[in-house]
Amino acid sequence: MKDTLRLDRHLSQATGMPRSHALTHIRGGHVTVDGVLVRDTAQHVDPATQEILLNGQPVRPFRHLVLVQHKPPGVVTSTEVGSAQTVMELIPEALRHRELAPVGRLDRDTSGLLILTTDGALNHRLTHPKRHVDKVYIAELARELAPNAEERLARGIILDDGPTLPAKLERLGPLTVRLTLREGRYHQVKRMMAALGSAVLQLHREQVGGLKLPADLALGETRELSQAEIALLVK
Ligand code: URA
Numbered sequence: 001m002k003d004t005l006r007l008d009r010h011l012s013q014a015t016g017m018p019r020s021h022a023l024t025h026i027r028g029g030h031v032t033v034d035g036v037l038v039r040d041t042a043q044h045v046d047p048a049t050q051e052i053l054l055n056g057q058p059v060r061p062f063r064h065l066v067l068v069q070h071k072p073p074g075v076v077t078s079t080e081v082g083s084a085q086t087v088m089e090l091i092p093e094a095l096r097h098r099e100l101a102p103v104g105r106l107d108r109d110t111s112g113l114l115i116l117t118t119d120g121a122l123n124h125r126l127t128h129p130k131r132h133v134d135k136v137y138i139a140e141l142a143r144e145l146a147p148n149a150e151e152r153l154a155r156g157i158i159l160d161d162g163p164t165l166p167a168k169l170e171r172l173g174p175l176t177v178r179l180t181l182r183e184g185r186y187h188q189v190k191r192m193m194a195a196l197g198s199a200v201l202q203l204h205r206e207q208v209g210g211l212k213l214p215a216d217l218a219l220g221e222t223r224e225l226s227q228a229e230i231a232l233l234v235k
Contacts (some may be wrong), residue, residue, distance in 0.1 A: 002047060003151075006043070006045075007040070007041060007042070007043045007045050008023050008041040009022075010045055013096055015061070015062040016061075023043075026038065026039060026040075029056055030165065031054055032218065033050055034051055037052075043208060053149075061181050063096060065116075065117060066122065067095070067100065067223065068071065068213070068222070068223060069087060069090060069115075069221070070112065070113070070220065070221050070222075071087055071106055071111055071112060073111045075090065075108065076108050077105040079180070089195055090220055090221075091116065091222050100118055102116050103115040103126050103127060104135075104184045107190075109203070111205075111210075112204040113201075115233065132182040132183065134207065134208070135180070135182075136204075136205065137181070137189050137203055137204065138176065138204045139177050139193060139200045139203050139204075140202040141175045141193060141198040142199040143197060144196040144198075145169075145177070146196070146197065149196050151207070152196065158195070161185060163179070164192060167179060167181050178206075208233060210232040210234060211225075211229055211232040211233045
């Protein structure tokens with residue numbers, strides 16, 4: 001027996017679009033079945049044997065995109081077109097039509113790991129203050145930190161928007177530190193280091209959650225994450 005279902009149901013199930021959008025597409029004359037324009041939303045179709053096209057393209061299963069970018073300094077984390085180059089302009093041409101949004105922000109002068117995704121739930125999960133997702137930065141400082149900096153960061157620092165959650169400091173050299181934060185507030189690393197008496201000369205993010213900036217991702221490159229990498233991000 002043929003496995004048929006309503007055209008609007010098929011369109012919605014196959015693409016992930018809401019049923020109301022599927023109805024609009026069908027009524028608007030955007031859908032053909034075996035070359036014939038169909039406006040009857042209740043028409044039954046057999047997706048296994050019939051060719052169903054939306055705007056002339058095969059109906060493809062809907063899949064969220066999760067991208068990793070090695071953001072260069074000088075590029076702005078914004079979806080708005082302005083005078084400066086944005087992280088959106090570094091996305092491969094073929095993916096730019098998707099509704100991608102950066103996950104959090106890196107300052108213009110910060111480099112390193114930036115995630116961009118079409119998945120609003122994932123974005124929320126990675127940025128929500130209560131989720132406490134680790135973010136690991138390497139900072140080049142103008143001045144060496146006092147010996148009690150580790151302890152002060154572990155206790156939390158008072159900033160003008162409230163105390164910070166405990167953060168971990170590792171000294172990689174007299175003026176180079178690795179800082180692990182569990183939140184992502186505006187200019188947070190720079191403000192925390194300023195509270196400890198040093199300006200930040202360079203800032204680079206090397207990790208979000210369990211995902212490290214892939215070693216083979218050149219500065220300025222953006223690519224899709226594998227399922228295994230996405231699992232690291234949210235673990
Ligand atoms: N903290 C900062 O100060 N800047 C960034 O870009 C990220 C974290």
